[in-house]
Every structure is written in C-alpha cells, then in structure tokens.
Amino acid sequence: MIWLEFAILLAAILVGARMKGIGLGVMGMVALAVYIFLFRMRPADPPIDVMLIILAVVTTAATLQAAGGMDYLVRLAEKILRSKPSLIVLMGPLVTYFFTLFAGTAHITYSLLPIIAEVSTKKRIRPERSLSISVISAHLAITASPISAATAALLTILSGKMELLDIMKVCIPATIIGTLAGVAVCWKKGKDLDKDPVFLEQMKDPAFAASINADVEESREPLKPGAKTSVIIFALAVLLIVLVGAFPNMLPSFGEGAGNLSVDAKGHVKMAAVIELVMLASAAVMMLITRTSAAQVAKASLFNSGAQAVVSIFGVVWMSATFMQTNAAVIEATLGDMVRAAPWTFAIALFILSILLFSQAATTKALMPLGMSLGIAPAHLIAMFPAVNGDFFLPGYPTLLAAINFDRTGSTHIGKFLVNHSFMIPGLVSVAVSVAAGFFLAGILV
Template identity: 35%
Template sequence: MDIFLFITQLLVVLGCIVMGTRSSGVGLGLWGGAGVAILVFVFGISPGSPPVDALLIVLSVVLASSMMQAAGGIDWMVSIAAKLIARSPKQITIIAPLVSFLFAAGAGTSNILYPLLPVIQDLSYRNGVRPSRPLSLSVVATGVALACSPVSAAMAAMVTLTDTAPWDFELIDILKVTIPAAIVGIILSGIVVNRLGKDIADDPEIQARIAEGKIAAPSANAAEVRAEVTVTAAGRNAGIVFLLGVAAIVVFGLFKGIRPLDAAGDPVAMTPIIEIVMFVVGTLIMLISRPKVAEIPTMSVFKAGMVSAIALFGLAWLTDTFLGEHTKLIAEGVGGLVTAAPWIFALGIFLVCVLTTSQSTATRTIVPIGLAAGIPLGLLSGMWAGAFAGIYLLPTNGSQIAAANFDHSGSTKLGTKLVDHSFFLPTLILAVTTIAAGALFGALWGG
C-alpha cells in the first residue's frame, strides 16, 4: 500500500509539473500550488515548507538587477562583452560562449545574452565562421552560468539547501567546483561545436542566399561590430556597483570571519548576507545613477524574475510536500540507486530542466534527493552545474528563438522534430563535458 500511495502521489507531482510546463510562466507556480492542494486535501499529507529563504534571495536580487537595468547597467555590460568578443573573432566559438557565461554569471540572469546575439552573429559571419556554432553554444553556456552565479535564483535555492546542518556546504564551496567545471566544459565544447555543421563556403543554403542577394558574402575586413545599445555614465556606474556587490558576496562567502555574528555568536549565514548586499546595491544604484524607480516593474529582468519566483514558490512547495512525506522511502530506494550510480542524479536534474526550463525548480526538486542519498557535496555540485544545460534541449526558450531570428545566414535552426535544431547537440556536449569536469573537481576539492 505504501508503494501504491508513493507512485500515485508521484504521478500527481509529475502531472502538475507537466501541466505547468504546458502553461509556462506563472502557470508553473499555479500548478505547483494545485498539486500541494491535492496532496494535502486528497491524500492527507502535511504541507511542506514553502521556499521562503530562496524566494527572498530571488526578490532582493531581482530588485537590484532591475535597478541596474533601468539605469543602463546591462547596456554597459553588453558593450564591454562585445569588445571582448571582437578581439578574437576567429576563435569566436570559444570566446563568445565564455564571455556570455561570465556576464550571465555576474548578472545572475541569462537575459543579458539577448543584445549580444546580433554581435556574435555579425562577427562570426564576417569572419567566415558558421554563426550557428558560437550562437548555439553561447545560448547553452548561459544555462550552466547560473550554477556559477552568487546572485541567480538557482544558486539561491542551492545555498538554502546546503548551507545548513548537517552539510554546512556554503556558497564558496559550491563556486570553487562549478566555476572551473563550467569553464573547462565550455572550452572543450567549443572545440567540438566548432566542427558542427558545414562551413559557410560549403553550405549550399547559405551560398544560395548569397547568390540571390539575400545576404552579403562574408567580409573579414568589416570586423568592427558594435552592440546596438546606448552606454551612459549612469549605466556604467550602475553596472560597476552591481558587480562590486557580486564581488562582496563572494568575499563574504570566502571569509566567514568578516561576517557579523548572529544571536548565537556564529557568523551570519550567506542567505541574509546575499539579501542585505543586494538591497544595499539597489539603494546605491538609486542614489548614484538615479534611474526612474517607477519604471522598475516594467523592466524585462523584473518581469522574468517575478515569474521565476512564482514558479519556484509553487513547484518547490509541491516537491517539498512530497519529499517530506516519503523521505525514508526515497533515501532507501531512489537514494540507493543514486548512490550506486551518481550519474542518475545528474540525469534527474537534466530531465527536470528539460521539462520545466527552470534551473531553480530542478534544484529544489532533485537536490534534496541527492542530499538524502548521501552524494558527496562536491560531486553533487559539479554534476548539478553541468545538468543545467538541459533547459536548452528543446527549442522552446526565448534566447534560442532570438538566436535563430538574428542569424540572417539561416545556419541557426529551430527544427521541426524537437531534436533537429541547432542547440540539441551543443546542449548534450556541454552537459557531458561539464558534468565530467564537475565530478573531477568535486572529487578533488569538494566536500
């Protein structure tokens, strides 16, 4: 009977996740809440704990990020990224994903990629590099970047799960595994992806477009490409303040001794530290750059952040309710499988990312299972980061659609059969290389 109830309730959880995925956006959160209602009122399960700490981190980060965007800080970051990419146009399949990764990790959002897409497309095409190569890998790289960002919603979820007894695995412990794993994964993937698809000179579709006059032939001497953004002093100052805030969070994570003490005389945990720093950052941006505060709710970062918070609220509450009821069974059953074959944990994160396109949801859903199974936290963190590439396995994300639309050569495709798009192989390649590197670094110096 226990197994029957477990399977039935698991089907409810999975069904709500699938329905939420179909609804997308805030629908994910609504279906999560509906699932909690079914588990509580139909099956008599005690409701789990809503992810309050993670939500508060998300809200504070989204507020600071939106202030930065309103002040022009993201435009300033994009201008810097464009210059970095333009320095090595022939190596753009490696350089562009690395720059995209670094800026997404620093800003805590993959949305920073959008204005970079036309820059990547133009530079690659003008230098004879098939645009689908750097475009596809740059998009996927921003997925794993959120496992390397002190201010992403996914990291907020991870920190609140691991930065407590008995694990006490803090932000810096996670970053020292995920950052090198992601960088190695991107470089290795760039080498492989640079061989995907036909070269421009050998691609009949691109050559036909050139012959018909729809697009110009590549011209390497036109290497100066500027992002179509307006950079202001206010934007520069806002971007610098935000990045200094990110750096401060990393420093507080590195050195416990500089944190204030709580009532018990212990260093304050990183969860409130992140929230405090982000509020200070937002306030400084407001005072220094003077963005129009009334416009903050209209910012794309604010809207996307609020949607993520609602999705995290509903789905994380649903999974916590289910896992709380079946912790022992999962630890002994599923946990045994994960312990015997840790890659199953990575596969679980990857698949939930595919289904929900949300790294924070995947974190709240699968990481507790890995913790219950006793996976070493260094190994867990490394595999967790690589599996984040899964959100791009299907061509359903805005950045994938934008990349295809910006690629005037037509080399970046969304496909028609779910697996024939330009992002499918880069997603699998980056996931495998980063998971492998993460497992190695996690074993070397993880907890």
C-alpha cells in the same frame, strides 16, 4: 498511490510548461491543492529563501539595467566579440559565460546573441556553431555564479556543511572546462556558409545578400551618465558577497538559539540573507547615485522576467517538495543503495527534472534535499550541480528560441524530430564534461 501522485506532478509540469511564463507556478499550485485536499498530504515549507533571493538579485539587475549599466556591458562585449571575428566560436561562449557569471542571470544574453550571429555571418562562419554553444555556456554559468538563485538554493541546502567558496572553486573551473568541450564539438559543426547550399540559395536574393553584406552602423543613444558607475557598484556588491562567502567570520554571531530565515541555529547570519541584503542595498546606492527612479526600475524588462520566475518557482517547487516529503521513505528505499554506490547516477535525475522544470533554481531546490537525505556527500552534490542545466533538451527555453530567431541564415534550427536541434550535442557534451570535471575537482579542492 505514489504513481498516481507522480502522474499529477508530471501533468502539472507538462501543462505549465506549455502555458509558459507563470504557467509552471500556477499549475504547481493546482497540483498542490489536489495533494492537500484530496490526498491529505502534509504540505512542505514553501521556497521562501529562493524566492527572496531571486527578488533581490533581479531587482538589483533591473536597477543596473535602468541606470544604463547593462547597455555599457553589452557595448563592452560587442568590442570584445568584434575584435577577433575569426575566433567567434570561442569568444562568443566565453563572453556570454563571464557576463552571466557576473550578472547572475542569463537574460543578458538576449543583447549579445544578435552580435554573435552577425559577427559569425560576416566572417562566413556558420552561426549555428557560435550561437548554440554560447547559449549553453550562459546556462552553465548560472551554476557557477555566486549571486544566481540556483547557487543560493544549493548553498541553503548545504548550509553548515559547505561554503559559497567551495561551490565556486569547483563549479567555475568545471563549467569553463565543459564550455570549452562544447566549443570543441561545435568548431566544425555543419558546413561553412560558403559551402552551405541553403545559404548559397538565399544569397541569390539581392535583398538578402545586401542585408548580409551591409556594414551595420547603429545610431545609438549615448550611455546614461551613471552607466559605468552602476556597473562599479554592482561589481563591488558581487565582490562583497564573494568575500563574505570566503570569510564567514566577517559577519557577527548572535549565539545559539532558535533559527529563522536570517540566522541559523548557531547564531550565524545565513548566506541567503547576506545576498538579499547586499543586493538590495547596492540597488538603493545605485538609484541614489545615478538618480534612477524606482518607476524606471519597475519598468525594466529584467524586473518583469524576475517576477515571472518567482511565481513559477513558488508553485512548482512547493508542489515538488510536498511530493518528495510525503514519499521520502519510498524514494530512499528504492534509490538509496544505487545512489550511494554510484553517486553520479543522481546527476541523471537532476538532468531529467531540469528538462521538465526549465529552471536551475527550481530543480536544485526540489531535488538536492533528496540527495542529502540519500546520504550523498556534499562535495559530490556540488560536483553534480551543473547537471541541473537540462533546460536546453526541449527547444522551448527563451534563450534557445532567441538564438534561432537571430540567425538569419537559418543554420541554427529545430529538427524535424524536435530533439534533433542545434543545441543538443553541445549541451549534452558540455553538461556531461562539467559534471565529470566537477567530480575530479571536488576530490582535490573540497
């Protein structure tokens, strides 16, 4: 029976992934309905905590965008990238990494990728090198950001055993090391543009050559008056979350009793609730000080992206959690001894599921509880956290497609066999090195 149930789960994920957008969520609900009404499976708890965190963080990021803060950050990034064009293969991924780490979402890279592509092309550095690892580094940063939904999901699962600071002090250096490993393999990837026959053939077209060689001077609108102020408010909110994570005694304690979504059984306010509270409060402060209307926030592209993410995670995680809960005994009996003997093998399962779910948060919420039930040490689960970044494996993730489209030279590409694309090698190397570095750092720091 478990194989039939698994086949239904896999079919829902595959069909939902092809539908894109909210497809994973609605197809997850279809499979869940089959589980409940046909197989009489007891439904697990829906992922309310992760959904609320995504809503809070995305609403705040959308407020930052509506207030002009995102434009200010992009222009700051552009100055950094253009200052050292010969080092674009290094600077590109570092900028996307730290901007994603700060914002908690990789959506900010859509504005950075065309700049990285242009700087690379002007310097005649193969854009594939900088674009491929820049996309991967942004994904890795999600599993190091203190305000990302994936980090919050892991923190909720490890509640009482690990703190936010434990995740950050392992995952930030581990993913930076992984990013640098990806930079190393991309440094001389492919032919330089001045030796690439495809690019040289394209340059024979006068119109194409003129567009490549032209100096780009965009006539931009001036920044909104509250742009810099909104960035400062957002930064202070992130800092406050990190401080509370590092010093949980800053929060009031309400005595032992029945826990809920906000307070645990010991009476401590949960970190997920802190993130939701601080993020939405900072959004309110931004709106008031910068005079940004609620309508402007609702129209921001990040708000729309976040709404889609909430629906997707709602359906697919609820479906996956129900499957895991029903078959926990069988799964533990099958995998328990192997995983306890070699904990790193669980990272492979995280990676494979993330390929199918296209979401770090959904993968974390769906599979990390199984790791806990299998007896894997919390420190090892933190070390394996970067393994949920398998969403590059199949080239359908929006950031990958955006990078391909922004590369006018065509060097960033999807191969004939689908999986032999520009992001495969830097992605595999970066994730593998991040996990290895995570195990090393977890043994020292946690």
